[in-house]
Amino acid sequence: MRLPISRLGLGLLLPLVAMWPAAAADVEAGKADFKKCALCHTTEAGKNKIGPSLFGIVGRKAGSVENFNYSEAMKNFGHTWDAATLDTYLTDPRATVPQTKMIFPGIKDEKERQDIIAYLETLK
Numbered sequence: 001m002r003l004p005i006s007r008l009g010l011g012l013l014l015p016l017v018a019m020w021p022a023a024a025a026d027v028e029a030g031k032a033d034f035k036k037c038a039l040c041h042t043t044e045a046g047k048n049k050i051g052p053s054l055f056g057i058v059g060r061k062a063g064s065v066e067n068f069n070y071s072e073a074m075k076n077f078g079h080t081w082d083a084a085t086l087d088t089y090l091t092d093p094r095a096t097v098p099q100t101k102m103i104f105p106g107i108k109d110e111k112e113r114q115d116i117i118a119y120l121e122t123l124k
């Protein structure tokens with residue numbers, strides 16, 4: 001059965017329209033979500049924890065922080081981090097870089113991942 005659009009009424013349409021911009025990546029939300037990463041990563045240049053500093057990560061070659069002891073897997077990954085590579089890696093780190101030292105299950109929520117990547121892009 002097809003309902004004429006007028007029957008749906010503005011009450012239903014307006015909230016849908018209002019939700020639309022929320023689908024875009026949100027740097028502030030990403031910064032808040034980054035606390036999951038901050039256990040192991042700083043955003044300060046040259047300051048490593050359990051993981052390497054993520055300062056300048058977007059556009060950086062994987063496994064290239066000089067004073068960080070990466071796994072062989074990450075050293076040999078051979079990609080430069082961009083939004084697409086980060087998206088794949090953060091969805092499932094161990095499936096993307098088998099034997100990575102990053103013990104993290106990944107972020108399954110698409111929106112949360114996009115927010116974090118948008119935040120990572122600001123770290124330069």
Ligand code: HEC
Nearest residue numbers: 036037040050051052062063064070071074100101102104
């Ligand atoms: C339990 C600690 C831990 C957590 C939590 C963690 N990481 Fe990592 N991360 C690591 C380690 C360790 C490495 C180095 C991996 C290797 O050498 O195989 C790494 C590597 C990386 C790299 C590759 C860095 C490079 O220089 O090539 C990226 C990107 C990254 N992590 C992003 C994240 C993000 C974003 C989060 C949060 C969503 C996160 N990590 C959460 C420990 C962690």
